[in-house]
Amino acid sequence: MSNSTLKKIALYTLGAFSGVALSLSVQSYAAGEKKNEALPVQSIRTMAEVYGQIKANYYQDKSDDALIEGAMKGMVAGLDPHSEYMTKKDYADLKESTSGEFGGLGMEVGAEDGFVKVIAPIEDTPAERAGVKSGDFIVKINGVSTRGMTVNEAVKKMRGKPGTDIVLTLSRKDASKPITVKITRAIIKVKSVRHHLLEPSYGYIRISQFQERTVPALNEAAQALVKQNKGPLKGLVLDLRDDPGGLLNGAVGVSAAFLPANATVVSTKGRDGKGGMSLKAVPEDYILSSGKDPLAGLPAELKTIPVTVLINSGSASASEIVAGALQDHRRAVVVGTQSFGKGSVQTVLPLSNGSAVKLTTALYYTPKDRSIQAQGIVPDVEVKDKDRLFESREADLAGHIGNPLGGEEVNGSEYVPSETVKEEPKTKSKKEKDEDLSSRRIPNPAKDDQLRKALELVKQPAQWQKSLGLAAKKPAPKKEKNGDGESE
Numbered sequence: 001m002s003n004s005t006l007k008k009i010a011l012y013t014l015g016a017f018s019g020v021a022l023s024l025s026v027q028s029y030a031a032g033e034k035k036n037e038a039l040p041v042q043s044i045r046t047m048a049e050v051y052g053q054i055k056a057n058y059y060q061d062k063s064d065d066a067l068i069e070g071a072m073k074g075m076v077a078g079l080d081p082h083s084e085y086m087t088k089k090d091y092a093d094l095k096e097s098t099s100g101e102f103g104g105l106g107m108e109v110g111a112e113d114g115f116v117k118v119i120a121p122i123e124d125t126p127a128e129r130a131g132v133k134s135g136d137f138i139v140k141i142n143g144v145s146t147r148g149m150t151v152n153e154a155v156k157k158m159r160g161k162p163g164t165d166i167v168l169t170l171s172r173k174d175a176s177k178p179i180t181v182k183i184t185r186a187i188i189k190v191k192s193v194r195h196h197l198l199e200p201s202y203g204y205i206r207i208s209q210f211q212e213r214t215v216p217a218l219n220e221a222a223q224a225l226v227k228q229n230k231g232p233l234k235g236l237v238l239d240l241r242d243d244p245g246g247l248l249n250g251a252v253g254v255s256a257a258f259l260p261a262n263a264t265v266v267s268t269k270g271r272d273g274k275g276g277m278s279l280k281a282v283p284e285d286y287i288l289s290s291g292k293d294p295l296a297g298l299p300a301e302l303k304t305i306p307v308t309v310l311i312n313s314g315s316a317s318a319s320e321i322v323a324g325a326l327q328d329h330r331r332a333v334v335v336g337t338q339s340f341g342k343g344s345v346q347t348v349l350p351l352s353n354g355s356a357v358k359l360t361t362a363l364y365y366t367p368k369d370r371s372i373q374a375q376g377i378v379p380d381v382e383v384k385d386k387d388r389l390f391e392s393r394e395a396d397l398a399g400h401i402g403n404p405l406g407g408e409e410v411n412g413s414e415y416v417p418s419e420t421v422k423e424e425p426k427t428k429s430k431k432e433k434d435e436d437l438s439s440r441r442i443p444n445p446a447k448d449d450q451l452r453k454a455l456e457l458v459k460q461p462a463q464w465q466k467s468l469g470l471a472a473k474k475p476a477p478k479k480e481k482n483g484d485g486e487s488e
Contacts, residue, residue, distance in 0.1 A: 047071075076357055077150060081111050081397040082346050083360050090152045091356040093159070094348065104159040105166070106188045107132055108244030108316075109151055112397045115139055115171075116146045116154040119340065120242040120314035122190055123208040130183045132170065134242060134314040135392040135412065139178065140169035162187050173390035173412075192246075195221035196443055198455055201234040204443050207254065210246030210318040215253030215286060216294035222257070222302055232301045235458025237451065238322075239310045239443070241336060245317025252279045253286030255325040257295055257302055258332065265325045267369075268345050268362040273404065276345075276362045306464040307332040308454035311377060313391035313412070316340035323377045324366035333467045334379045335454045338410055341394035343372030344401055363404060374402055374409040380467050381457070383450045 054067060069087070076085040086094065106125020109116050116138040121128040138146055141157045149157075158166060162185050170179040192214045194206040203225040207214060225233060238258075245251075248266075255265040259281040268276035279285045283293045309323050309332045320339045326332035345362040363373050374395040392412035394400055403409060445452040457464045 072357075073150065076359070078399070080344070080360050080399050080401050082342070082344055082358070084150060084152060084358050086152060086348075086356045086358060088354040089156070091348075091350070091354070093152075093155065094356075094358075103162050103185060104155075104188055105132075105183055105185060106190070109138070109154065110397060111151050112137070112392075114147050114398075116149060116151060117392065117397075119316055120244040122188070122244070123206075123242070124191065125188055126183045126186050130181045131179075132168070132181065132183075133172065134388075135173060135390050136179075137171040138168055139171050140167075142167050143169075160185050191217075193217035193221050195225055197225055197228050198237065198443065198445065201229055201231070202236070202455060202458060203229070203233050204237045204239065204451075206239040206443070207243055207319070209243060210248075210250030210254070212247065212250075212288060214246070214250040215257075218254055218257055219295050219298050222299050223297065226299045232299065233305055234301075235306045235308075235455075236302065237308050237310065237443075237454045237458060238332070239451070240315050240319040240323060241310050241312045241450070242314035243316070243319035244314065245319055245342065248279070248318060248321070249286045249288055251318035251321040252281070253294060255322050256281035256283075256286055257298055258307055258326055259329055260303065263325075263329055264367040266321045266367070267365045269365060269404075270362040306458040306461055308457050308464070309334045310450055310454055311336045311339045311379060312385065312388065312450075313337060313340055313376075313393055315377075316342040316394075320372050320377050321364060321366075324370065324372060327377065327380065327469060328367040328370070330468045333381060333454075333457050333464055334377060335381045335383055335457070336379050336450050337382060337384055337388075337391065338378055338393070339372075339376035341372060341374045341376035341410060343374070343376075343394075343403075360401065363401070371403050371405050373404070374400055375407060376410055380469065381453060383453045385450060 051067060051071075054062060069085075073085045076083050084090075105127040106122040107127040108119040108122065110119050111117065118127075118132055118134055118136040118138065120134045121132045138154065140146060141154065144157075146154055158168075160166065164185050165182055166185060167180060167182050170181065172179055190209055190211065192207055192209045192211045194208075196204045196206075198204050203222070205218065205221050205225075207218070222233075222236075225236075238254075252265045256263075259265070261281055263281045265279050265281055265285070267278040270276050283295070287293065307326065309326055311319065311323050311334060315323065315336075316339065320341075320343065323332075323334050323339065327334050343364045344360045345364060346358050347361040348356050348358050350356045363371055365371055374393075376393060390412060393410055395409040395411045443451055445455050457467060
C-alpha cells in the first residue's frame with residue numbers, strides 16, 4: 001500500500017474518530033451524572049477504521065453525509081423492527097400518512113428477515129382490491145428486490161403519482177410460487193369507520209384504522225344506527241379485524257365510548273420498567289386539540305349494552321389497546337383469533353437538521369397490567385377463519401422485543417382443518433373475490449363464522465355475560481366450532 005494511501009486512511013480515521021468521540025462526549029455530559037460510564041473507545045475506534053477504509057478504498061467515492069446517514073439508519077434499525085431514522089422526506093411522509101389522505105397503495109407494512117412484510121392491507125384501497133393479504137412478503141417492487149430495504153425506503157418506492165402503475169412480487173405462505181400483482185396508485189382516502197344494522201336492534205361498527213377523525217366518526221356511526229333502528233340498540237359488534245392501528249388518542253376515544261368515565265384505558269412503562277403515562281376514558285386524554293368533545297351526544301346505551309369485539313392476527317397496536325381495555329374491564333367479549341402483538345410505543349423525536357428518529361421508548365400495558373408485546377390479545381371465544389390459511393405476528397419479526405412479563409410468545413401459524421373434514425385451499429373466481437372484499441363493507445353473518453358468533457353472543461346476554469373476560473383468566477381461549485360443525 002502506498003504512503004499516500006496510508007496517509008489518507010490515517011487522516012480519515014483520525015477525523016472520524018475525533019468527531020464521533022467529541023459527539024459522544026457531549027451526549028455523555030448532557031446526560032448528567034446518572035451513569036458514570038466510560039466511552040466505548042475501542043468500538044469507536046473500530047467504527048472510525050471502517051469509515052476510513054470506505055473513504056480510502058471503496059470503488060466509488062461516497063460523500064461524508066451519505067456514509068454518516070447510512071450509519072445512523074443502521075444503528076437505529078438494529079434496535080427493533082419499529083425503530084428507524086427518518087430523513088426530512090421520510091418525516092414529512094409520516095406526518096402526511098396520519099391525516100387520512102395520501103397517495104399510494106393502502107397497506108401497513110413492517111420488516112422481517114430482511115424483507116418487507118404486509119401487516120394488513122387497508123380496507124377499500126388498491127392493495128386490498130388487488131388481493132394483497134396480511135402476512136404477504138413483498139419480495140420485489142417493480143422488479144427490484146426488497147432484500148435489505150428499510151420499510152421507509154419501500155414505502156417511498158410504492159408511493160407515487162395517482163394513476164400510475166406499480167408491480168409487486170409477493171411471497172405467500174400457502175402459494176407454491178411467487179405472486180405478481182399490478183396495482184394502480186391512487187389517493188388513499190381512508191374512511192376509517194363504517195356501520196351497518198345487522199338486524200333490528202343489533203348494530204355493527206367497523207374501524208379499519210385509527211385516524212384523526214375516528215372518534216367523532218364512531219359517534220356519528222352510533223347515532224346513525226340508532227336513527228336507522230328507530231330506537232336504542234340492544235347489542236353491538238365492533239369489528240377491529242385487520243386494523244393495523246394508528247393514532248393512540250383514537251384508541252383511547254373509542255374505548256371511552258364504551259367504558260365508564262375515568263376508567264383506565266392504557267398505560268406505558270419505559271426503560272427498566274419505569275412508569276410512564278396513564279390514559280383514561282376522559283376527554284382530555286383523547287381530544288387532539290381544544291374544542292368540543294367528539295363523543296358528545298353518544299347514544300347512552302353504548303355504555304351498557306352487550307358488545308363483542310372482533311380481532312385477528314392483523315389487529316395491531318391501537319386496535320389491541322381497545323380490545324385489551326374492553327376485555328380487562330369486562331365490557332366486551334373478544335371473538336376471533338389472537339391479535340398481532342405490537343405492544344410497543346414509538347416516539348418521533350425531531351432532530352436539528354429537519355430529520356427525525358422514531359424510537360421505541362416504552363411498552364403498552366392493559367388496565368390489568370398485561371403487556372401486549374409479542375403475545376397480543378387472546379380472544380375470549382376463539383373462532384378461526386378458514387379463508388385465512390396463514391397468520392403472522394410480531395413474534396415472527398427478526399429483532400422484536402420480548403414480552404417483559406415472560407410467558408410464551410405467539411408466532412404465526414397455519415390453519416389446520418379438522419381431521420374429520422378434509423379441506424383443500426379453494427381457488428376463487430374473480431366474482432367470489434369481489435364478494436369477499438365487499439363482505440366487510442356489507443357484513444353478512446351467514447358467510448362469516450366470526451361475525452356470526454359475535455352476533456349470537458350479543459343476542460344472548462346470559463351467554464355473553466358468561467364469556468366475559470375468559471381469556472384474562474385462563475391461558476387458552478375457548479374453542480368455537482367452525483361452520484362445518486367440527487372443532488378446530
